[in-house]
Amino acid sequence: MVIKSAYGFALAAALSVLTLPALAQDNDTDAISRGRAVATAGDCSACHQDHRPGGSAFGGGLEIVSPVGSIYASNITPDKQHGIGAWTFEQFRDAMTKGESPTKGMLYPAMPYTAYTNMSDDDLHALYTYLMTGVQPSDHEPPVTELPFPFVRQAMHAWNLLFLHTAGSAGATAPAGSVARGQYVAQALEHCSTCHTPRNDFFAENTSKLLSGAQVGSWFAPNITSDKTGIGAWSDEELTQFLTQGHNDHASAGGDMGLAVQRSLSRLPPEDIRALVAYLRSLPPVSTPHAAGRAHAPAPVDVAAVEPQQHFDIATLANGSSRDGAQLYQSACAACHAANGTGTVDKTHPDLASNSTVLLASPNNLILTIAEGVHRTVNGQKTAMPGFSADLNNAQIAALATYVRQTIGGLASSPAITVEDVVRVRGGDVQQNWLTHYAKPLAIVGLIVLAIIVLLIGSRLKRRKVIPN
Ligand code: HEC
Ligand code: HEC
Ligand code: HEC
Structure with missing residues (x-):
């Protein structure tokens, strides 16, 4: 599984709860359950889950695609070789709050230490105790992260100096x-x-x-x-x-x-x-x-006029013959979201005319919802909308998304969603900026300028030495 996205080591573990086994067992059990709650609230497994079958929630390996290359989430189980089992509390705290790992060196902010830097020592202790004693070790070895120059780990010292605020x-x-x-x-x-x-x-x-x-x-x-x-x-x-x-x-x-x-x-x-x-x-x-919110008055739809086919006949869509957004909507979506997009009375199938995904200026979430659907299980209750990536081609998704936004969403003057939009969004849509384009030449120019300055200073010093008093 891939997420595309837009984040001196002490030897002694001085006062960590773990190094004091004499402490009452109850304290440990309490710390483990508090630590589990911190791990849940920090949503560590969102990135650290090992997605292989039966993989540990903290076994790592997830590929996070950044504009400058892929960064792989670490194994943070207590395995001594592949995980963080040999780490002291202080080392763990440095990783969480300063982005400094005893094994990897400087971490990339794909790991959100810029957020966790605000964690209290109490919560960090509980989290450490939980990861070290409440989690099974996993010997999973995630791929090594290798970003190109100048995005080397050492560069993160400078980045942290500028951007890591607590x-x-x-x-x-x-x-x-x-x-x-x-x-x-x-x-x-x-x-x-x-x-x-x-x-x-x-x-x-x-x-x-x-x-x-x-x-x-x-x-x-x-x-x-x-x-x-x-x-x-x-x-x-x-x-x-x-x-x-x-x-x-x-x-x-x-x-x-x-x-x-x-x-x-x-x-x-x-x-x-x-x-x-x-x-x-x-x-x-x-x-x-980002457009959102509008007076809510969905236009009535003349279903007979737009729907010569029966409802929800995916087979007729799969051949890619129809490029008519209204027709595609009646075939693929109306069965659940109703003919004019108002959804069901019990709201289990949302009213698209007031849905933020439809009304946002960015077409991304609408395209992805149509392609991938919605899959969420909260407290045992499943919410599912099927994804249509197998049934609709990119041109159909573009036509459908445009119809949903302009006609059902009532944003008639919003720009059409194009095939290029769909290809870009479904392809990962990693945003490049001037830095990612020019970092290497800029860094090389920077190094040359630095070398010239060093040489100039050097020759000044030498000249000073030879000038007699
Ligand atoms: C948004 C994704 C994300 C979330 C959420 C996240 N991490 Fe990470 N974490 C990463 C990535 C990616 C790395 C590897 C970074 C690198 O290689 O520079 C990492 C590295 C680490 C490391 C350093 C491991 C090593 O081998 O050096 C520790 C410790 C860690 N995470 C703990 C946690 C804990 C505890 C939580 C929850 C409170 C958490 N992470 C939440 C993405 C995440
Ligand atoms: C089988 C029923 C079903 C079909 C068919 C269906 N949907 Fe959905 N749709 C749902 C459900 C269920 C949700 C999620 C409701 C929730 O989150 O509680 C949803 C959510 C959405 C959302 C909001 C998603 C978000 O993340 O904000 C949009 C937009 C949407 N559907 C559009 C469509 C379009 C366009 C089609 C046709 C290609 C379609 N749906 C087909 C059931 C369906
Ligand atoms: C991993 C990234 C991520 C994190 C962390 C995250 N969000 Fe979101 N959030 C999103 C995305 C993406 C959407 C759009 C989802 C959609 O439309 O289906 C969203 C949607 C929302 C919305 C709905 C907004 C709208 O107009 O539809 C709210 C409210 C929200 N998030 C609040 C929060 C809060 C509060 C937190 C922290 C407690 C949070 N989010 C953490 C990515 C994130």
Whole structure:
């Protein structure tokens, strides 16, 4: 499985709980269950899951495609050779908070240490205890990450100096349900901003646009500030429903967000969800051009006119003959989302005319939803929409997505979604910028300039030496 996306070692383990086996057993059991809760809230297995059959939740190997090459998630089970079994607590803390690994050297921010740097020592201790004693060792050896020059691990020292900022962990012990606790849950654990905050040219989060929407791999993580172009129209109850169940009347969580709800958010204690909602509400609203929200008046559809075929006859689609968005919609989608897109009364099949995926300016999530469907299991309850990648070709997906957005979504003047869009998005849509294009020549020029400066300084010093007093 591949995620495409838009992140001095002490020998003695001094005071770690583990090195004091004399401590009461109860303390360890308590730390293990607290650590498991921290691992769930930090959603470690979203990336560290070994996706081979029967693989460990922390066995690693996931390929994260970045604009400069693939980065593989580590084995963080207590295996001494392939995992982190030989690490002291201090080494673990340095990896989590400074991005410094005793075995790999500097970590790439594909590992969100820029978020975990805000974790409290208490939570880090519990997490360490859980990973070391509550998890089975796995001998899985993930592929080695090798990024091209100048994106070498040492370069991350400079990156960290510029972009690794700690907001502090005071919120860890703030009152239940408070904004401060919510900030801690969002920043130190759930790392919402690693997906929802736009990044600058150096791939660092642009904190002045906190949570205002960003692309993560092929998906677009929308603006979740309280602006009207964000989720300003959502009630607290609707936000709570989305975070805990993965859907509400405005939106449905597919892709990485579906997984975040399934594996992490749906398992948070209710008071932490309350805190998250309070925190999101406290953020400055950021206005973005991402279209969303409109008066809701779906146009009636003359089904007979657009549908000479029967409902949901996928066989007639597979041959790729129809390029008519309205016809494709009636055949592939109307059975569940209704002829005019209003969904079912019980809302298990969403009203597309008010769905954020349909209304976003970025066509990415709509294309991916049609191609891959929605697959989410929250608290044993399955939500599924089939993916149509086998039944529809790229031109059909483009025509269908355009119809859904322009006619059902009512965004008649929004640009058509093209075959090129579909190819780009389904192909991974890794965004390049000037840095990824010019990094190598720039770094070489930088080294040459540096060498000239060193030579000049050297010759000055020499000249000074020969000048007699
Ligand atoms: C968004 C994906 C992602 C999430 C979430 C994530 N990690 Fe990682 N982690 C990675 C990647 C990728 C690497 C390897 C980075 C590298 O090679 O530079 C890594 C490396 C590490 C390392 C260093 C291992 C080594 O061999 O040096 C540790 C420790 C670690 N992660 C622990 C955690 C813990 C604990 C959590 C949850 C609280 C977590 N990670 C969540 C992606 C992630
Ligand atoms: C791994 C990346 C990732 C992380 C981490 C993440 N999100 Fe998301 N989020 C997404 C994506 C992608 C979508 C769009 C999903 C879709 O439309 O199916 C999304 C959608 C949402 C939406 C719906 C917005 C709308 O207008 O439809 C909300 C609200 C949201 N996320 C809140 C959060 C919060 C709060 C956190 C942290 C607790 C968080 N997300 C963490 C990627 C992420
Ligand atoms: C078998 C029933 C079924 C069919 C057929 C179906 N859907 Fe869905 N669709 C669903 C369900 C269920 C959801 C998710 C509801 C939830 O999250 O609670 C969904 C969600 C969506 C969403 C919101 C996804 C998100 O991440 O925000 C969109 C957009 C969508 N469908 C469009 C379509 C289109 C276009 C078609 C035709 C190609 C289609 N659906 C066919 C059942 C279906």
